[in-house]
Structures are given as C-alpha cells and as structure tokens.
Amino acid sequence: MSRRLRLWLLALGGAGLAALLAAACLDLPGFGGRAHPYGTRAVHASLTRHTANTIASVNFDQRAYDTLGETSILFAAVLGCVVLLRQARDEHRARPEPARVALPVRRYALLVMPVALVCGLYVIAHGQLSPGGGFQGGVVTATALHLLYLGADYHALERIRPLGVFETTDALAVCAYLVLGLAALLAGTAFLANTLLPYGTFNTLSSGGTVPLLNAAVGMEVASAVVVLLANFLDQAVEIEEESAG
Amino acid sequence: MNGWVLAATVELAGGGAAALWGVTTGPTARRVVAQNLTTAALCPALLLLAQGYGRPSYVDLALLLALLGPVGTLVFARLLHEDLEGQRPSAWGLTYAVAAMGAVVVAAVCAATGPGRAMVKLLVIGALLVGGNLIASRALSGAFRGVRGG
Amino acid sequence: MDEAVILVALLLVAGAATAAVAQRDPARQALVLSVLGVLLAVLFTVLQAPDVGLSQLAVGAVLTPLLVMLSVRKIRRRGRDRDGAR
Amino acid sequence: MDRRTTPRTVLLVVGELLAWWAALTLLWLVLISSVYPLEWIVGASVAAAGALLARAGRRAVSWR
Numbered sequence: 001m002s003r004r005l006r007l008w009l010l011a012l013g014g015a016g017l018a019a020l021l022a023a024a025c026l027d028l029p030g031f032g033g034r035a036h037p038y039g040t041r042a043v044h045a046s047l048t049r050h051t052a053n054t055i056a057s058v059n060f061d062q063r064a065y066d067t068l069g070e071t072s073i074l075f076a077a078v079l080g081c082v083v084l085l086r087q088a089r090d091e092h093r094a095r096p097e098p099a100r101v102a103l104p105v106r107r108y109a110l111l112v113m114p115v116a117l118v119c120g121l122y123v124i125a126h127g128q129l130s131p132g133g134g135f136q137g138g139v140v141t142a143t144a145l146h147l148l149y150l151g152a153d154y155h156a157l158e159r160i161r162p163l164g165v166f167e168t169t170d171a172l173a174v175c176a177y178l179v180l181g182l183a184a185l186l187a188g189t190a191f192l193a194n195t196l197l198p199y200g201t202f203n204t205l206s207s208g209g210t211v212p213l214l215n216a217a218v219g220m221e222v223a224s225a226v227v228v229l230l231a232n233f234l235d236q237a238v239e240i241e242e243e244s245a246g
Numbered sequence: 247m248n249g250w251v252l253a254a255t256v257e258l259a260g261g262g263a264a265a266l267w268g269v270t271t272g273p274t275a276r277r278v279v280a281q282n283l284t285t286a287a288l289c290p291a292l293l294l295l296a297q298g299y300g301r302p303s304y305v306d307l308a309l310l311l312a313l314l315g316p317v318g319t320l321v322f323a324r325l326l327h328e329d330l331e332g333q334r335p336s337a338w339g340l341t342y343a344v345a346a347m348g349a350v351v352v353a354a355v356c357a358a359t360g361p362g363r364a365m366v367k368l369l370v371i372g373a374l375l376v377g378g379n380l381i382a383s384r385a386l387s388g389a390f391r392g393v394r395g396g
Numbered sequence: 397m398d399e400a401v402i403l404v405a406l407l408l409v410a411g412a413a414t415a416a417v418a419q420r421d422p423a424r425q426a427l428v429l430s431v432l433g434v435l436l437a438v439l440f441t442v443l444q445a446p447d448v449g450l451s452q453l454a455v456g457a458v459l460t461p462l463l464v465m466l467s468v469r470k471i472r473r474r475g476r477d478r479d480g481a482r
Numbered sequence: 483m484d485r486r487t488t489p490r491t492v493l494l495v496v497g498e499l500l501a502w503w504a505a506l507t508l509l510w511l512v513l514i515s516s517v518y519p520l521e522w523i524v525g526a527s528v529a530a531a532g533a534l535l536a537r538a539g540r541r542a543v544s545w546r
Binding site for chain 2: 412430
Binding site: 031032053055056123131132133135136139140143146226229230233234236237241242 | 399446447449450451453454455458459462463466467469474477
C-alpha cells in the first residue's frame, strides 16, 4: 500500500469517526438534567439491599461480574510486570547504599506511615457507606509502606515487606472473590448474586450482604498487587545492575 | 450557588492556574515547588466544596489529598535530588502564605461544623496538610543531599 | 450558577493535560502529570463523583509519579553505567 | 542479634505498641461518622495493625 493511499484511508476513517462523534454529541441529553433513568434504578436497587453507597452497590452487587474482570486484569498486569522485570541471567544485585535523610523528613515518614495505613483501611472498610472502596483504600495502604523508602532507604523497606507474603495474598484475594461468587452458585442462585447473607442494618459496616466481603477481597488484592508492582520497579531502579561487559 | 462553593471556585481558579503556570515553565527547581504548592492550594478547595455541597463524606477526599500530596512531593524530592543539586528550590514566603491560607480555611469550616468528632477530623486534616506541606518544602530544599544511588 | 466551578475545573484539566503532552522531558512530564491528577480529582468531585475522584487521587498523587520516576532513574543509571564501562 | 530481653526492654516495647494503638484507635474514632460495637472492633484491629507497622518501621530504620 502506497503512502498516499494510506493517508487517504486515514482521512476517510477520521472523517467517518468525526461525523459519528458529532452526530452522537448532537443527540446527547442536556448537561446535568434531572432525569437519570439508570441512576434512579441503581439507587433503588442499592437501597433495597441496604447499601448506602450506590457506587459500591453497582461495583460489587449489580455489576460484580465486571469487577471480577477488572480484578483479574490488574492481577494479570502485575503478573506480566513481574515476568518482564525479573532479574535476568546477565544481571546482578548490588546492595543499596544506606541513605542519610534529614531527620525531620525521616520522622515525618515514620509518623505518617501508620496514619496512612489506618486511613487506607478506613477507606476500604467504609467502601459501602461513604465514597471509597477496595481499590482506593488498597492503593493508599500500599503507598503507606513505601513511605519507608522515601523517608529512609530501600533496605529499610525490604525489612518490613515480606514480598512472598504479598504475592501469595494477591493470588488468595482473587481466589476469595471467585469463591464468594461460587458460594452463591452453590446456594442455588446465580454466580456472584448477592442473596447469600442477610442485608443487615442500613448504614452500618455489616450492611449490604456480600458487598463488604467482596470489597475487602478487592482491597487486599489491590494493596498486595501495588506492593508487588512497586517492588519490581524498585528492584530494577535501585538494586539490579547489568554485568558490565568490560 | 452558596458562598462556600464560590470561595472554592475562587481558590480553585487562583491556586490551580498559578500551580499550572509554575509547573509548566521555568527551571526544574521552580516546577517542584509549584507541584508541592498544588496540594496546599487545592486541598482547602476540596474542604470548601464538601462544606458547600453539604456532604460531610466528601471530606475524605481532602483527607487523602492532605495525606498523599506531600508524599508525592517526597517522591520528586528523592528521585530528582541530583537534578536539584545546587539549585536550592525553596519559596518559603509562598509556602508559609499558602499554609496560612489552608489554616484559615480549616478554621472557617470548623467554625461552620461546630464542636464534635467531625471538627476533630477537620483539625486532623489541617494538621496533616500544614505539617506535610512544611516537611515537603524542607525535603525539596536539600533533605536528600546525603543520598547516593538508592 | 453551580456550573462556574465545573467550568473552571474543566478548563484547568484541559490546560494541564495539554501541558503534560507538550513537555518533552519525562521527569518534568511526571511533575505536570501529578498536578493533572489532583485537578482531575477536583473535577470529579464537582461533577459529584467522589468515588472516581478518590481513585484518581490515590493513583495520580503518588503511584503514577513514583512509577514514572523509578523508570527514569533506571534508564539514567543504565546510561551512566554504559558511559563508565566505555 | 545481641540485644537481651530484659523486663525493661519488654516494658518499653509494650508501652510503645500500646501508645500507638491508643492513638490510632482515637484516629479511627475521629474518622468514622457513627460509633457502634462493630466499628469499635474493626477500628481496634486496624489500629493494632498500624501499631505493629509503626514499630516495625522504626526498628527497620534504627536497626543497622
């Protein structure tokens, strides 16, 4: 295919896409209107199942199957990173040099690390009550650990981060999500249907049936996945060196 | 539109535009300072929005920003410290001014909330914001000078 | 009148996103990217989507800059090692 | 490791953990909107995890 023909093809495709987008934009409902057909139904469904945060109800109840897909995407992506960033045969590990960080910064890191952990777990635990959830809280929890790298050095982080445990937890959390789905199947309903547990009192930690459990599984998965991902990046950036060919 | 949302709009427009200008122009030292001040400028805006919309749960966003914003600046201070050597990036006048503005906003929102656990939560956010901001500024102006390699 | 704050947030996000694309140096790009992350979180908040805003905040404030900056450091170190071996 | 486990060091460790645990439980109580027994249980366990992390972090930094 010649260059000219390719350009024409690109122009044709671009023009078609632009026309379709313009047509779709002209047909959109007005910005921020009062009528939300899907929203009304989602809120109704979430209230009948005693889930205060409708978004959590959509994520972990009405569309729990989608969240399973997203969870496995994250798992597969981290697995791919682990394979790509592993220590190759012509590389060796250099021990990271200890870092002399100014005292106020180190104290700040040590002080904020547990606070960030508690805040991350708070966001996970209250996912079905207030904004937040497993993904958001999991990322914050994982970030908390890495304050030790920022405030001290990589060696200190390696001491409090048993990588094997986090890798296992990652896999176990994805399994837990699947098992919760299969449990509904065994109970005689559909896969991941939220009919297994009592819905509880509205606006408490135990409300929403299986929503808090699925939320916790996702939180565990995301937290360990981010720790494993950052561990591989940190290994590459700090420790692993190529053998110099002389 | 109530006064809280109006104040948030003004803060967002002023702080956001200034931060954006600072972070896209000039030497690296100026850019990291602007990145640091983004947190301090936008976290009070989130608090004002939560108050303006009458949704106490929106305060969680400000909490996470006050917690994670300075950590993000520490990332840059740590991993760019070789670039910043000899530049001493600091703007202490601006840092103190923005921190004082954050404190004023937290005090105003506290006064509107009234005594209770919600007010203590706002005070915790304020302490994390101001403390984190000052520490991050300190980190930018050479706290990682003894760091080599790792 | 509530649209004013949405308009301001949208304009800031558009400006920050354009600036992030226009930067050439990856480290400076990461700086703009972290500001863009926070601005996006504010935009989601004013559009009444705090869950998405929290996700954006958690990922954009620390995780993305850390990943980008670690990659930059690895590449720079590699270049320095090669120069040293030569 | 040559550090001896005298009653004094044990007391110091327990004191440090308890102080962190109490502070973090208070933080949890500030964060939440309504207080009931399950919230206490979850908060206390989260604060315990936080206290262990605080101690592990401090030891990892000072222990070289």
